[in-house]
Amino acid sequence: MATTTVNAAKVAEGDKLIAEAEKCLKTNWLKWNADLDGAAHAFDKAALCFRNAKALDKSKDAYERAAEIYYRNHALFSAGKSLEQAANLCKEQGRMEDSSECLERASAMYHESGHADTAGQVLRKAAKLVEAISPRKAAQYYLSTAELHETEEKYRDAASAVRYAVSMYTRARE
Known part of the structure; x- marks a missing residue:
């Protein structure tokens, strides 16, 4: 009480x-x-x-x-942080689609603020959330992550993200 x-x-x-x-x-x-x-x-x-x-x-x-x-x-980095918190709340409620959308917006804020590495990490987190329910969307997130890593000249991370994207597209075809 x-x-x-x-x-x-x-x-x-x-x-x-x-x-x-x-x-x-x-x-x-x-x-x-x-x-x-x-x-x-x-x-x-x-x-x-x-x-x-x-x-x-x-x-x-x-x-x-x-x-x-x-x-x-x-204050774009702070905007991204707030959106990440909103995404965590959606995840707690089991609303993975909403959570991934908030993370996508947070990633855009981080990228715009000049933190491409953080933007890539957040997109990867969004992809992990929707892998089971929407493999095509997860693949798109992984490809966006690869592009961000490529701009930062982190080619191993970019290649890893592309492999995950291929895996998601394969899963989507099954």
Whole structure:
């Protein structure tokens, strides 16, 4: 019984942080620019509160909002991190397709921020998630991973990713 009140308290704390983040985003005639740093930080804290309260859908939404704000603020690596957290929540819920899509978006953020190696690792993680349910999609992720490794001149890693892609395409034909 005590855990439900703690959970409700954490959800209420998360809701309060969401309201604080929304307030940071508002502008008026005295405040011309939105406080993007404050909003992103509040969304991240809210997501953590929701996660601790086991309100995983609300937590995922808060992480995605934080990623959106980080992107608007040109903090692409942080946006990728938030999207990775959202993907982890989807994975916990057994929603592998949603998780892989979040990881794909996170990879794009990492790549855009100049961290191609991290982008490749995240795409490989996305491929592993969908291997069983969608081998063709996994193969596409592996091929994208190979391209990223090739741009970084990591040819062994690129060759390994291509082998996995071939394996997935073979599995898809069976």
